[in-house]
Structure formats: C-alpha cells, structure tokens
Amino acid sequence: MSGILRLPYRMASTSSVPAALLRSAAYVGGSWLQSSDSATFPVLDPATGTELVKVADCGPRECREAVNAAAKAFQSWKDVPSKERSILLRKWYDLMIQHKDELARIITAENGKPTKEALGEIAYAAGFLEWYSEEARRIYGDVISVPMKDRRALALKQPVGVASIITPWNFPSAMITRKVGAALAAGCTVVMKPAEDTPLSALALAELAHQAGIPAGVYNVVPCSREKAPAVGEVLCTHPSVAKISFTGSTATGKILLRLAADSVKRVSMELGGHAPFIVFDSADLDKAAAGALACKFRNSGQTCVSANRFLVQKGIQDAFVKKLSALMAKELHVGNGFDEGVTQGPLINDRAVDKVERHIKDAVSQGARLVAGGKPSDAGRNFYEPTLLSNVTTQMLCAKEETFGPLAPVIEFDTEEEAIAIANSANVGLAGYFYSQDPAQIWRVAERLEVGMVGVNEGLLSSVECPFGGVKQSGIGREGSKYGIDEYLEVKYVCFGGL
Secondary structure, three states: OOOOOEOOOOOOOOOOOOHHHOOOOEEEOOEEEOOOOOOEEEEEOOOOOOEEEEEEOOOHHHHHHHHHHHHHHHHHHOOOOHHHHHHHHHHHHHHHHHOHHHHHHHHHHHHOOOHHHHHHHHHHHHHHHHHHHHHHHHOOOEEEOOOOOOOEEEEEEEEOOEEEEEOOOOOOOHHHHHHHHHHHHHOOEEEEEOOOOOHHHHHHHHHHHHHHOOOOOOEEEOOOOOOOHHHHHHHHHHOOOEEEEEEEOOHHHHHHHHHHHHOOOOEEEEEOOOOEEEEEOOOOOHHHHHHHHHHHHHHHHHOOOOOEEEEEEEHHHHHHHHHHHHHHHHHHOOEOOOOOOOOOEOOOOOHHHHHHHHHHHHHHHHOOOEEEEOOOEOOOOOOOEOOEEEEEEOOOOHHHHOOOOOOEEEEEEEOOHHHHHHHHOOOOEEOEEEEEOOOHHHHHHHHHHOOOOEEEEOOOOOOOOOOOEOOEEOOEEOOEOOOOHHHHHEEEEEEEEOOO
C-alpha cells in the first residue's frame, strides 16, 4: 500500500467513546492506514461541539487503493462457499451483540441520539448481519423449461463484483450492515465511505469484521472530510473495477452519483429523500394515532428518512388530535445529552440542521401557522431544538413542501379522503407514508393509492430487517433488507445447454 502511512492500532479513549473499538485510520486491505498526506479531520460531539478524535482524511488516491484491494479480494471471495460466508457473517453479528454497549456509546457520541435509541440501532444493525448470514445460503437459480428437446436452460445468480457503499450519518451502523451484509452474502466485496459526521461507527464495525475473520480486502472503509467527499465519491462511481453503487442520502446528491455512474453503466441502488405524509382519518383511534405520530416523528429528533413530515388530519378531529399530540409531547419528550438518563431527544447533527428547522418554523408562522408547542432552540446547549408542533399549516408553507429532517410536526387540515390522497401524492418523492383509519375499505383504498414504497397502516414504526425498504419516484431505486435486498448485488446469467 505505497504512499499510505500506518497509524497506531489503538487510539486513546475520550470520556465518552470506548477505547476498545475506537479507530481513527482507514481500513484498507485488512490494514489500518493513514492518508498519504497524513491529513486528518475532526469528529465532533454534536451535543457539545467538542472534538472526539481526528480521523484519517482519505482522498482519491486512498480510495483507488481501497478499490484495488476490493477487486483483488473479489477474485477469491466470490468462490468462497456460501456456508463459509454465512459463518463469517454470523461471527460478525455475534461480535456486534457482544459489544453492543460500546457500539451504542460510539453512536451517541458522534451522532447524538439517546442511549436507548443507540442500543436499538445496534440491535437493528446486527440483525441485518444475522439475516444475510442466513440468506447467503438461499441464493437459488432456476432450471427453465424450453420447447426444444435437445436443450436445457439454466439461470444462475452470481455476485456483481466490487460495490461502492456510501452511507449517511443518521443511522451510522444500520445503514452500513443493511448494505454490506447483503453484498458480502452475495459474494461481493465493498469499499465503504461513511458520512464525515459519523465515521467512528464504520471503523468500529471494521474492527469487529477483522476480529470475525472477514478476509482482507473484502470490507474496506475510507473516511473523508466534507471537502474531499466529492472527489472520493467520483472515484467510487467511476472506477472501472467498481460494478455496483449503493447510496443512502439526499436526492440531490443521489442525482449527481447517478450521472457519474451513467458513463460506465454501473448498477445502482439509491435510497434517497423522503417527505412522508401521516394521515389521520376521522374513523381513527385518536389515542393510537397520537402515540404513533409521536414515535414516527420524534425518533432520532426527527432525523430519519421515514419520519412523518406532513400530518394531514381530517377537519372534524383536527383539534382533538392536536390536543392529544401536544399533551403527549409535553409528557414523553425530554431534551438533553444522549448519555443522560431519561433523555429522549438528543441534539441535531449540526448547526445547519438547526438552521433549517428554524427557517421552516419562521416561514410557517409568518404565513399564519399557529405555534402549539416548542418553536425555539432548547437551553440544553449546542444544536438542541425543542420538539415543535404547528397547526393551521397550509400546503404553501416550506415545511409542507420540503423535508425538514428535524423535530417539527406541522398539521394540515383536510376535508375528504380524495383531498388527503392528493396532498400526500403531490410530492416528487415517495419513501414512506402512514395513515390511521378503522374503516377496512378505506384502509385498502388508501394503502394502494399512496405513491410511496412503504406504508404504515395504524403503525408509526415500520422498519424491519425482514421487510423491503425503499421508495418510488425520486426517493430512489431498489430495495434493501428482506429477501429482495440480496438481489441488488447479484447478476442473473442464462446458460443454454444444446446438443443433448
């Protein structure tokens, strides 16, 4: 690995990050390596703004080294029997469960989410490794009946090759294992670029992959700063040895990556932005609807791609729903440092996220929205914002047209089912949608008519390892998780035997 300097294998601990899994170097070809120019970038605690550690700031050169390592490893990994790949993924899963507390502390330190949520993410993330350790042995082809007596036809499934994986900061462990678990189970190798805000989780997972015996070059991690991300992303999307790109992030960035991938016609999976509607019909159980709204909206302080972003409530029950949701917010939501007992709402990831929430609230209030709860920065400290509830929101306000990605719940009144569906489907994205109703006929109609990839019916939390995750329209391409997720990393080869 010429031109890349070695870093010490272990880093000193900070007050909040466990030393056993703390890594600051890139993980390439089974080794921990510094960038060629020794550049680093800081990882900050979003709750306090303090520096947790400096991490290797990789550039195009290091990225190419990682792709080359992955391409070399692919030649042997693709031929490893599925049972052996299954055993290795299971070992990785077992290590994640064994170290769940340390991994959760890393998430809380670099992402800010409360400890309970961080532990939930680790269980969810580890579940993908467990699931795909099992699915690795279920990659089946087909024998196809053909009309010619002297021929036999087969369809084989084979790994696509090296996969570039680009993940976001809001689920810094789960978004990795959901992609990497499927890729490795299929026989692919990967080069991973984690979000610059949260690289420590990716590097901790690399350490556990190393301990699990995942062969050198099969899983590579190249962290980089925001400044170097465009150049690194270009390598990941254009390198001739890369066969597949999997990205989770904004729609705007996804379009850039799609354009880069187009020249060499690489396979892509894109899980992009959302703008989830949460519809409450007049037949709904309002207590359950309010509880579902709370869970759906304020998990990770509203920073999830499937968070409800627009609450559409039927006219006759709007006041009652707003009252119930406001009361639940006051009772259940507690803002503070994610490491503190009883906290449910940690900080937003950075000041840009805070600015967007404030901009959406000010725009709505200036146009006549009523502030029911919250509406200002929290006194808990840097990047904290009060959970906010607005009523009298219209479809012309920014919060009804853009994804807020923060703790803001805007309530829009509607009269009829047709109107609710029209508002919900007016967005150019369609990741998740939710609605509450006790009318069986309405449930079928609305579930089928919502233009989204995932629907929660009388349920505000829908993510599950076993179920397909993905969107329609400009929310992306492909599905992750479930039995369908592994197909994203497999090619189907038709083989015709003649002269029989």
